[in-house]
Amino acid sequence: MNAEIIAIGSELLLGATVDTNSAYLARHLAAAGINLYRKAVVGDNTERIAAMVREALERVDLVICTGGLGPTVDDVTREGVALALGRELEFHEALLEQIAARFAAMNRTMSPSNRQQAYLPAGARAIENPRGTAPAFLVEDARGTVIVLPGVPHEMRYLFEHAVLPYLRNERGISSVILVKTLHAVGLGESVIGEMVADLMQAENPTLGISAKQARYELRIGARAESQAEAEALVAQAEATIRERLGSNLIGDEPLAAQVVRMLAEQQQTLTIYEGTLMAPIYRALSATPNGLAHVRGVLIHPLDRPTDEHAAASLALAGAISAADRWRSDLGLAVQASSTSDERGFTAVSVALCTPTGMRQATRKYDLNQPEGWEFVGTLALDLLHEYLNPNTTASM
Missing domain, CATH: 3.90.950.20 (CinA-like)
Structure with missing residues (x-):
């Protein structure tokens, strides 16, 4: 399975809020053996959200969106996803009752605007959110699956771990593992290191990438396999080759x-x-x-x-x-x-x-x-x- 992440919110584009959700999802998708093709950010605009979802579905079979599920007029993720999939929004009375119960449990009065959170694209499967008032949802389409999660980080993480991962494993048959290990090197330039491990950087599995940070260099080995043990073996083999070639310039897996x-x-x-x-x-x-x-x-x-x-x-x-x-x-x-x-x-x-x-x-x-x-x-x-x-x-x- 290949995936893309779309973080939704104008505050992300303005730099007022840092997008930590995408980094979290990227790590956990990799751990679940799902290839991540791209991460993107889009503002609170129905047409732009729809365009980005359509484009993503042309490349991958899993799109995960975060943000824009609140009760205000600029929370238009539901509308954008529905437009991308060519579906109408449908009202779910049961969702409204869940939202009302959530407010009652917090001893707060529900605003009429919260009613819009009970609308989902036709055919969508609601994901109850016990940590907040914004229900999440997923839509299975001929082109792929779109999963929409709240932008509030602790709500997003809870729903991903307790609803999305079980869905991917139990219903989509995701069972492989992607293991990533980072090694650190000093004393050689990035171009020199790149030449020494060029063939490893061109391999498909395991993969190898290099990044430079203030004369320190990170070499990231990524391996995909059907089990943790197989992935660890692939990483170990690549690491042994890197250690042999870089010698003492490779200082290990510590910064x-x-x-x-x-x-x-x-x-x-x-x-x-x-x-x-x-x-x-x-x-x-x-x-x-x-x-x-x-x-x-x-x-x-x-x-x-x-x-x-x-x-x-x-x-x-x-x-x-x-x-x-x-x-x-x-x-x-x-x-x-x-x-x-x-x-x-x-x-x-x-x-x-x-x-x-x-x-x-x-x-x-x-x-x-x-x-x-x-x-x-x-x-x-x-x-x-x-x-x-x-x-x-x-x-x-x-």
């Missing part, structure tokens, strides 16, 4: 910061941070990770007080790592220092240095620090240097 924090704990190492900038990229990266500062003894923030070139920045990073480690008597000192000037392309040289009981390690790279993610790249560079030291098997190129 870089989380892995560094875990390794500090396991090795009982303490860390002190020297930040030569108010942007404090190392501190920010670790503080965004659970227990990220548990083994950090101190943080010294010392912005530049005079112009500094690339060579001087490297020296300051080394001195900063040593002085920070000595000041707090920590096992390790990790420092970052950027030069005060940029080259003709707008790139700034940044040095990171690590003071260890056995010596010093250092790396220098150039980044566009005018970009919002520029300092996040610096944080990754510093943590990669620390990871290289904590993991003796790592030979990642800095």
Whole structure:
């Protein structure tokens, strides 16, 4: 079965509300072995909703809509779906009684406008909503099935788990599994990684995709099978191949910061941070990770007080790592220092240095620090240097 998700609501298009429903549905459809072709967002407009549902049914046999089932004049999902399927809306007295009972249970007076929630496209199957006043519904058509759920997240999740999944399994025979595993890599560019695993990225099952996030790379393996065990075997086979090709640049299924924090704990190492900038990229990266500062003894923030070139920045990073480690008597000192000037392309040289009981390690790279993610790249560079030291098997190129 192939599916599309349509999130309905003008507030989603305006950015006033974040569409978390589609992400939830995407994860659970994958777990149920259903291929998701597309996700889309449309405003509260009958004709546009109808057009989007029609287009989706030309590609897939399952369309799941969320939102637009309320009692106000802009809640037109029912009308849009009915128009897409060429059906009239029919009034259901039993649904109105359920809605009224819901209001009575909440000790509230039902508004006359709630009556519109008792209308469904002709032939639709109502899905009772014990968590809210908006009944959901599904319509089976020659082109496919359209399922419409409320936009309120907790109502949508409840109905998907307690009504939609049982329907898909018991009546549509969905029994396969899609398993996704994410691996993390550092030390190589996205294009280099892509070339090393190009053949895996072209395979149909399992699939492999790569995404880049501030010099950290996620490799997502997806496998479809008739059982969990078969899917796990396919993922394991792909993972083994990736590990063989990427070697120590593949750091595993933990994000870089989380892995560094875990390794500090396991090795009982303490860390002190020297930040030569108010942007404090190392501190920010670790503080965004659970227990990220548990083994950090101190943080010294010392912005530049005079112009500094690339060579001087490297020296300051080394001195900063040593002085920070000595000041707090920590096992390790990790420092970052950027030069005060940029080259003709707008790139700034940044040095990171690590003071260890056995010596010093250092790396220098150039980044566009005018970009919002520029300092996040610096944080990754510093943590990669620390990871290289904590993991003796790592030979990642800095």
